[in-house]
Amino acid sequence: MDLKLQKIIPQLITVLVVVLVFGFFTYNAQINMENRGIDFGYGFLSQESSFDVQFSLIEYDGSHSYFRAYLVGLLNTILVSVIGIIFATILGVIVGVARLSPNYLINQFAAFYVEFFRNIPLLLQIFFWYFAALRALPLPQDADAMLGVFFLTIKGLYVPAFIWENLNVFLYSIIAAIIAIVVIRIHARKIQETQGKQLPVFWISLGLIFILPLLSFLIGGVSLSFEIPQLKQLATTSFIYEGGLSLPPELIALTLSLALYTATFIAECVRAGIQGVGKGQKEAAASIGLNPNQVLKLVVMPQALRIIIPPTTNQYLNLTKNSSLAAAIAYPDLVLVFAGTALMQTGKAIEIVSITMLTYLSLSISISILMNWYNKKIAIKEK
């Protein structure tokens, strides 16, 4: 009885303190807001926002609601995070492996890259890529076309836009190819387990993913043409490109700096993971006749991934949260659009900051759940 009480009392006190602190702040905020005549409420979300945003994935202008502006910001945050995570992962894995390369030049270069980029504050790197690189880029009228169709200028990267016909047929063909590959893999595994024969699954898959979409072009009525950006004059010395797709320099600078910065940490995770697998494992695998490719795929990587995934999850979370530094260089992310402009125009500080915090929390938790699921999948399964 006494022991039970001893366990419960500290917990009760903790809960009480938390409730009191929370209550104190809520009460205080309420009193202060009342004194200054500020209303609390989320009704403003449906009001017309009356400000425009530079770059949006969904249709938006000032006649839409604040909620729509919130979605614009959220999607832009997700966009830059996803692109950043993809690039950071690719670069991180390459550099991580390069650090273990027996080639002196390669591993020293990789080490230099890691030490250089991870030791400079991210905000400075963002400023560097934006302002320094911006000044180095040509004006639209001076830009040379890359491959004849890409134009990298101070006002953004202009790329040709795809103009699809019967896009849905093309997408169906890709889905069909993926389903076929999954079925073949399961079948191949069965054959290997029962008859010991190995099918060239990789080559079959590669063929399928190319041939099926190709067929959709030949007999499915799918066609693809490109809209190439054209130079347009606005004034004597002021030009832009019209047509095609334009990626604002803010997005490019932000993605670049986030990816380059986070990749250094991922590279270290990868290196740690690979070095964490015992040498004996590789030797044992080789001794039972696996080729180097199989050693890596079947023995080293499954074990290394277990070490790599958890710290890499942290880096993904960091990258997502760091994307809020976008506000410094005018990339319209959640913080700039919603916690910036919308907050200023409505004055609803507590509401907007709370929504923004909740949103980042949800984003981070989603990434965590996804990565934890993957981690569990590759973890040792005790039989």
Added chain:
Amino acid sequence: MFKYLKQLTSLVAMVAVLFTFTTETMAAKKSKTLKNTQKKGFVRCGVSQGLPGFSNADAAGNWTGIDVDVCRAVAAAVLGDANKVKFTPLSAKERFTALTSGEIDILSRNTTWTLSRDADIGLTFVGVNFYDGQGFMVRKSSGITSTSQFKDGISACTNIGTTTELNMRDFFNSKGISYEPVAFEKADEVVAAYDAGRCDTYTTDKSGLAAQRTKMSNPDDHIVLPETVSKEPLGPVVRQGDSVWEDIVRWSLNAMIEAEEYGITSANADSMKTSDNPAVKRLVGAEGELGAAFGLDNEWSLRIIKQVGNYGESYKRNIADTGILPDRGPNELWTKGGILYVPPAR
């Protein structure tokens, strides 16, 4: 004895009620912000992160500008020393939160007075110290001389969280021009991006354009277009709910403008005590009991004029002599063709 207990209690209660009532009104007279300011010994003033002519810090950290002078005037009135001000540089985005949360007591940061800001978010605008309007700056080499030459696809750099962002949309919408807004958090970044060629035009209040032009790598390469697309009355702001403090800030500004109207300057203020004009004598504290109304002594306005100067002196020192806007335009006294007109201090 017990017979009168009831009456006695009610008497005590009544006295108590009366007493609390009087202390209440006394406390209201001596506003909380005023009391805190006097206790701290400095005025907490929110300014811009660097806008020449309005609020700008030099290399030694000394703040100058007409917005800065409003805070200095309040410090002179309340604390007797115009230098007892603590300046907090704020971005457009942070400014209102800093004021409503009590981090600063006056926001004097080229802030536009609008209905929604005044009524909705717990702020009170006390007056106008600069009548402004939004304009556009372009590169001279572009050949653009009027906003009517703007074409679809133009990119415009500006600050977030300002009325500029809203006016810009109204302007381009009414002209039916599609545009790319590029909005930064800090003014310095807007200037850097525009200067680098990221945007075709830079839009903000015309005074701001004139001031920021001086920061460009080559100011002569840029021109401010003649059109004014909005009304931007800029003025100091206080928190809602402290009407005495509000009055002090309002009348500190008014005193500077009225002093100019009556020709009282920092140089001649003392000698004006013997003036024949009662309005002048009131302003220099030689007549009337004006300060008592907000719990200050009678020489509050004299100190403002002596230490900070009148509005004209402040304008000349900060805006005209620095070459930002030599012409006072609407910011001239009503007696000289401008629209500066303040209620009489009496």
